[in-house]
Amino acid sequence: MSAADLTTPVPRVAMRRPSPRFLASELRLVLRRRRNMAGLVVLAAVPIFIAVAVKSTASQPGSDAPAFFQSITENGLFVSLAALTIELGLFLPLAVAAISGDAIAGEANLGTLRYLLTVPVARLRLLGIKYAAIVIFSFLATFLIAIVGMAIGLILFGGGDVTTLSGTQISFAAGLGRVALAAVYLSLALASLGAVGLFISTLTEQPIAATIATVVFSTASFILDSIPQVHWLHPYLLTHHWMSFGDLLRAPIAWDGVVHGLYLAASYGLVFFLAAWARFAGKDVTS
Amino acid sequence: MTPPDAVRTVGLTKRFGSHAAVDGIDLVVPAGSVYGFLGPNGSGKTTTIRMLLGLITPTHGEIELLGHPVPSRVVDALPRVGALVEGPAFHPYLSGIDNLRRLDAADRTADPATSGRRLGEALDRVGLAAAAGKRYRAYSLGMRQRLAIAAALLTPKDLMVLDEPTNGLDPQGTREVRSLIASLADDGTTVLVSSHLLSEVEQVCTHIGVMHVGRLVTQGSAAEIRRQQEAEAWVDTDQPEQAARVMRELGLSDVRITPHGAVGRLGEVAPEKVVTACVHAGLAVTRFVVDAPTLEEIFVGLTGEGFDVSG
Structure with a gap:
């Protein structure tokens, strides 16, 4: 028996190269779940409903209609933006809250968490994979609305040059780029809400409770943002710059709100992911 | 090693x-x-x-x-x-x-x-x-x-x-x-x-x-x-008191009277000595058993047998 044998009685099992298998498995789990599929169908139905409603009334929406609605009949691209505006208030945050609230609490609730951890999956890796799936879902949900909106808009109202919110004209291709930029911005904003949901998900074994708490968080943020008396708080609210995505449809683009929004999203994302890690790293898993 | x-x-x-x-x-x-x-x-x-x-x-x-x-x-x-x-x-x-x-x-x-x-x-x-x-x-x-x-x-x-x-x-x-x-x-x-x-x-x-x-x-x-659990010697006889006294003298511990005789823990005492001693004392031994407890008995002895959930 050599000294080396004595000091390392059990050989370490070689870890293989990082592989996308677990992330792919996680995405399959999220997307094949009937509840989540139904949620995506609802998200995709909203732009169709808006476009059909505007088309069938055969009249311009009134001047009191929400942003982008007046432009729908001029260019189908605006159906995407109108749908995103409408869904940003509740449907999109709810969808992200459902996925992120379920991330850890759902596995804890089923008891599958203890089996993942004993596979083993290191706790930080599990959080990383869960959050990656949440970010991908945020992009998927936002782009689903944008693409369905664009398709139904082009069918019912046609395309062509786009009149920006500033009144100038840009080409259809440039307009398409602007809509894509807006969708990327909103995806990142929602991904930061997903970090909040992930953190809340580490606090409980009840996925529904985590989802509701996450929706309450985003809704409270919207409400506080509408109360002028707490204006000092507004720049720090997660949702404060969400509606700034409309500035991407100006010519030239007004970047201020969007850039602030990205900083805010990155800060919330980082802080709440670290909070989730701090909470989960040493947590007793008793479910 | x-x-x-x-x-x-x-x-x-x-x-x-x-x-x-x-x-x-x-x-x-x-x-x-x-x-x-x-x-x-x-x-x-x-x-x-x-x-x-x-x-x-x-x-x-x-x-x-x-x-x-x-x-x-x-x-x-x-x-x-x-x-x-x-x-x-x-x-x-x-x-x-x-x-x-x-x-x-x-x-x-x-x-x-x-x-x-x-x-x-x-x-x-x-x-x-x-x-x-x-x-x-x-x-x-x-x-x-x-x-x-x-x-x-x-x-x-x-x-x-x-x-x-x-x-x-x-x-x-x-x-x-x-x-x-x-x-x-x-x-x-x-x-x-x-x-x-x-x-x-x-x-x-x-x-x-x-x-x-x-x-x-x-x-x-x-x-x-x-x-760990010591074996016990069971002696069946019509004179339980006498049997118990003989067993105590031999050095058995925890000696008890049973309906048919007496029982005691053997410890270091060889089982055959119990029989010999009983017969020398003039007892009519009708049955002699050395009983080592099963694991089940040890288990029950250690943890109790009730339905109560411990802790």
Whole structure:
């Protein structure tokens, strides 16, 4: 028996190269779940409903209609933006809250968490994979609305040059780029809400409770943002710059709100992911 | 050199508030053993197992799992540990095999190229191949238990931790689990199997530890445990008082009068001396029995027999 044998009685099992298998498995789990599929169908139905409603009334929406609605009949691209505006208030945050609230609490609730951890999956890796799936879902949900909106808009109202919110004209291709930029911005904003949901998900074994708490968080943020008396708080609210995505449809683009929004999203994302890690790293898993 | 112990704990303690669920236990599971971890429901077995696997953090004490300290390096040990903890748990809307695929995908040490073969072998080994494509929610409790064992067998293991593996199984399933444990042991795998029913594991265990109210009240090889409890000599005669006096004079302890005679603990006294002494004293001995307690009796003696959940 050599000294080396004595000091390392059990050989370490070689870890293989990082592989996308677990992330792919996680995405399959999220997307094949009937509840989540139904949620995506609802998200995709909203732009169709808006476009059909505007088309069938055969009249311009009134001047009191929400942003982008007046432009729908001029260019189908605006159906995407109108749908995103409408869904940003509740449907999109709810969808992200459902996925992120379920991330850890759902596995804890089923008891599958203890089996993942004993596979083993290191706790930080599990959080990383869960959050990656949440970010991908945020992009998927936002782009689903944008693409369905664009398709139904082009069918019912046609395309062509786009009149920006500033009144100038840009080409259809440039307009398409602007809509894509807006969708990327909103995806990142929602991904930061997903970090909040992930953190809340580490606090409980009840996925529904985590989802509701996450929706309450985003809704409270919207409400506080509408109360002028707490204006000092507004720049720090997660949702404060969400509606700034409309500035991407100006010519030239007004970047201020969007850039602030990205900083805010990155800060919330980082802080709440670290909070989730701090909470989960040493947590007793008793479910 | 003897191989290192598969599990070794020193002063392992877990408190939930002021209540000590596990109270300073020194567990030693030798490599290659089949260790029966016994105790009534609520005696701290599952809490101990959760600590061994790094799921919960001990309040005090140290753990070594396959030579790696837990919880700090538990991730290095766990690839060689298969675990069934407190019943099966899977995603209800996935099929049995999809649930196994998910666990295999999460395992960084598992080779994706051999995944299909390993899944098939694990399902075969627990007799679940025919139901692999069924949704987990449609499984019976016995099938769920088998799937959980299959999940633990996806990659080769040095240690299998089976927490109440026969829960919910019919007698046939219980026998199959016993033979599975035996076949794992034949392959050289150390098995730590917990149960509240001694009879279910007694036949396959080489070592036994008994938990009671958070403490490990006894531990050792099955033979050692049997030796700990002294044999008793039963003398049947029509003069019980006389028999008891003779037995006390011989040095037997705990001598009691029975309806048919007397009984006492032999200790160091040779059994035949009791008979000779009784006959010399002029007693008519009608029956003489030396009774070594069964493991079941030892177990009941250590943990009590009531329905009360301990702790």
